Amino acid sequence: MNTTRRKFLKISAFLPLFLTIQEAGAQTNPSLRAEFKYQGAPKGDMSCAACLEFIPGNKDAGRCRVIPGDDEISPNGYCTKWNSM
Numbered sequence: 001m002n003t004t005r006r007k008f009l010k011i012s013a014f015l016p017l018f019l020t021i022q023e024a025g026a027q028t029n030p031s032l033r034a035e036f037k038y039q040g041a042p043k044g045d046m047s048c049a050a051c052l053e054f055i056p057g058n059k060d061a062g063r064c065r066v067i068p069g070d071d072e073i074s075p076n077g078y079c080t081k082w083n084s085m
């Protein structure tokens, strides 16, 4: 077996695990989103990016201190727990 094929087989063996971990990172908390009337758009000047509860993420989404278990909070989102103080 040549080296290139051996490397390909090693990478292929771990690919499903890698994809599972990537998908496991994307989760939402539907019940708290509903309770706090979370929406994906800002309300006037109030957006998650300007809220003290927002924790920026690596991509276009982040997390929120009052909606645990949710890493898909949009910086452009809003909910009734918006906090500036």
Ligand code: SF4
Residues within 6 Å of the ligand: 038, 047, 048, 049, 051, 052, 053, 054, 055, 063, 064, 065, 066, 067, 073, 077, 078, 079, 080, 081, 082, 083
């Ligand atoms: S409390 Fe509401 S407005 Fe503030 S970051 Fe969390 S979801 Fe966004």
